[in-house]
Amino acid sequence: MLHRAPGFNITAIVWGPGDMAKAHNHDTWGLIGVFENEIQETRFRRLDDRSKPGYAELQVKGVLKNRAGMVSCLTPPDDDIHEMENVTDWDTVEIHVYGRDLAGLQRLHFDPAKKTTAFFASPKYDNC
Template identity: 50%
Template sequence: MIGVMGNHLTETRFRRVDDYSVEGYATLQQDRSVEFTSGEITLLIPEVDEIHQMDNFTDRPTVEIHVYGNDLRGLNRCRYNLETGKITPFVTEKYDNC
């Protein structure tokens, strides 16, 4: 769950539309884009609806709080390059934005 406490946040969700046949690459299609303002929340459902991008298109910082159902440290995760389709795996070692 991600809650916006101040300013705005634009969340863009993506769907994976390829057949998973090329390891390390994915074809993503934009599903939707929604702007959230102070007091609103968004939910991510692992393995169902979690490929997303968060942007702040304003000139002010956005304050948000993230609540996870699990500790992200040690969790295998991925970054998707929208231009090349490359998937880069990573493991969160520590919280670097706190």
Template identity: 35%
Template sequence: MTNQTILEPLPEDQWFIESQELRSFVATVREISVRTADDRSQTLARLEPFFQELLAQQEWLPEQFAQVNPESRMGGGIGQWLLYRAKDRSLSIFSLVIPPGSTTPVHDHLAWGLIGLYRGNQKETVYRRVDNGSLAGHAQLQITEVRSLQPGDIYSLLPPDGDIHAVTTTSQSASVSIHLLGNDTGCVWRHQFIPEVDSVKSFRSGYSNAPCKEEEEKENAQIR
């Protein structure tokens, strides 16, 4: 099973929406993440008030990036819309849109980050892996926390702490969360868990609006 993905750099940073609020936030993230590179807990703590401010502004996210996606690889109509990624692929920001009543697979992220609820209501179930990972395809999880989330709520990821979870929309309308992650989350190989049968498999969630360069290159090679 692949635990780490090495991604080729892109020609330049990629922006998928035009938003001064988002550009200002990314500039702040870059400055703070460089200064606190040796202590990601400090990175998260210093970024949180700026992230809170971004979540409080309800005009910067275009509606097309707050829509469900029937073709989602995550299933359940879940939309994963890329908003920004750094050319070295060390940072991505995306919106995750979960229809009412839908639940994400239990999954990890393999990166530090912040996730904040932008719209709707959610229930988050947080897990901890308790086996040693020595048996392929097997993973034993324990639930460590179940919490209800309201717009503006933020939680942090600092693997292994908080990195494995599943999220359900509990509102009558779709929930929209904003993810700030220290990798190109949709394009790295991550883990999808099925706690009921203690199983795990590799998966790549992709994005609803942007291909992964690695997938494009593989398809082009197959065509040739």
């Protein structure tokens, strides 16, 4: 289910067991509310000065277990990089609210081990 309007985006998401989204940013504020079950969220701090294209040095800030009733907040530019994974055997249901429409928005994927970044833009909303 997706409600889309200029300037914001509200979506209901279902993560199946094992579903995940590797480290990425959002370039907008976001609220992720867990409605059912739980999601593992790894939050990252970016340490480099963002001046070198294709390079990023990330540090894990924490690995969270966000359970039903909890809300995670994303606040760019310094706190909007995360990785999500359903590590349980059941579906996880969430409500996502973002300050911009993520479809078509150019964002970054990160490989923390290789310290690399790659631009991406989802043609449609894809969970995160």
